[in-house]
Amino acid sequence: MPNLFILTLQLAVVLAVCRVTGWLFQRIGQPKVVGEMFAGIALGPSLLGWIAPHASAYLFPASSLGFLNALSQVGVVVFMFLVGLGINPRELKKEGHAAVLTSHVSITAPFVLAAFLALYLYPRLSDDSVHFTSFALFMGAAMSITAFPVLARILDERDMLRSRLGTVAIACAAVDDVTGWCILAYIVVLIRSAHSTHSIWLTIGGIIVFGLAMIHGVRRLLRGFERVYRTKGAISENLMALMLLLVLASSLFTEYLGIHLLFGAFLMGAIMPKEAKFVRYVLDRFETITVTLLLPLFFAFTGLRTNIAAVKGPEMWMYCGLIILVATMGKLGGSTLAAWLSGMPLREAAGLGTLMNTRGLMELVILNIGLDIGVISPALFSMMVMMALFTTFMTTPVLSLICPKEMLQAGKVEAERVPPTVNLREGEGAAA
């Protein structure tokens, strides 16, 4: 049984620290979610555990972390559903060649560079229980991800969602996330099958059948939700509960198949109807509690697993610097080059590259999976978390430098777009 006093205290402290840090970060022009990510790190061994070890041991005893994790995972399941819900495959088609090339390069460039880096890091930061292929593919997937929700938030704050740059960025980020998650699913299957009695082909076959059934069967049934919304202008509580049940069922199924709960939640979101008002309505219903309470718990749990002290000595810090450099070169550099070659002006292309370099929360989700399945070591986990923080933190100031607001206004398009997706700002549930 959980110690309810400790659990409630943890919820209160995490909530308070995340809100205050988020507010402080907003003061310096950063999205609130960046502050919350830092708050999570501050509550872990890197800061609280370092300056007040007794307080840290009292507040986060090892025996309580299982409950904190379980709660945070529920939040991440709902969050991944919302991320999938916000992704609209049609967005990419609208943007044509520029988006196709940029999105694909923004995956392959960091992926390949990360694989090269893996050649150097594998003998230094891994061990022989992990195959090089799994290690390199995981590094590639982790470096090629873009934080779709944080990106949407930054674009919204800067009034860039309807600019050419904004629409291409959103489309590319959507493709990156879908691709990144597919690769990650493969890695998870690869690693879990090594410890499982089931054949890997049975797992892969099951996933393909499940995916096809979801896309060609369940997807049609889901249109019923949209029809009800269009007719009545609202969805009853019972139907919302049914939607949540479907998310949980899909999550359980992917977990049973040997991938991860989160893939099922993401897939269910991705196949939901994409009519703009319907998407907004569902997001508003689910966002508040997820964004205000459950995601901060995930940040705190991630922070508790991140120990910056594990990155010790000049050699380790050099690895960390190298990871940040390769991640930035691959994502920012690759996207910029591809967008520029596709005909986008250089400054705008560099702005797109900067946006694509935002990793944020999605990176933390992936890294936690990597640590769970043992494909990355604790020190590498901490380095990658720092890379996620650095690349997310740098987005806003670098973007302001490269693409001032006035310049972006010139690129604004008139077309109505789907409203921004997952809102990682205030808990008021307002449109992101």
Add this chain to the structure above:
Amino acid sequence: MSSTNRRFVVAYILLVGLPLAGLAGVLKNGRHLTAPISIDGTWKVEANAASAPSDACAKTISSLLASNLVISQSGKTLAVNFTSGTKTPFAGSLNGREISAPLGAASGCTDDQEVTLTASVNPDIEPKSLTGNVSVATCASCAPMAFRAVRQPKAQSGGGH
């Protein structure tokens, strides 16, 4: 094919196709790399505490060896702790099959009595085992305390952690 489409195809091959070919090469070459042996996890310690000297320092050490050894591994860098020990793990290192971890001055020992854990891994038989000892520096009367440890099976990670 229009010139725009042709340019797109050329750019796509150069920027996507070639790197993917490079990735295939990296994955092929990387298979030959070797990483340090895996020693991460919890190890059940077996030590003969009865043979330990009866001073306070030795008692502390034998009480440590009565609990499990927990090793967190990042390549050759280790964080070593005992389940009955302090919350802060000790930094250690892995060199080939040899583990070395200075455990600081244990309670009951004087400041200059630095305690060190050294062990050798036997990776050939599953579950892996360690044989080694815990020694105290500048203590002529303290004989190194020998121990053996066997790695415990890891719990299968579920949907979360």
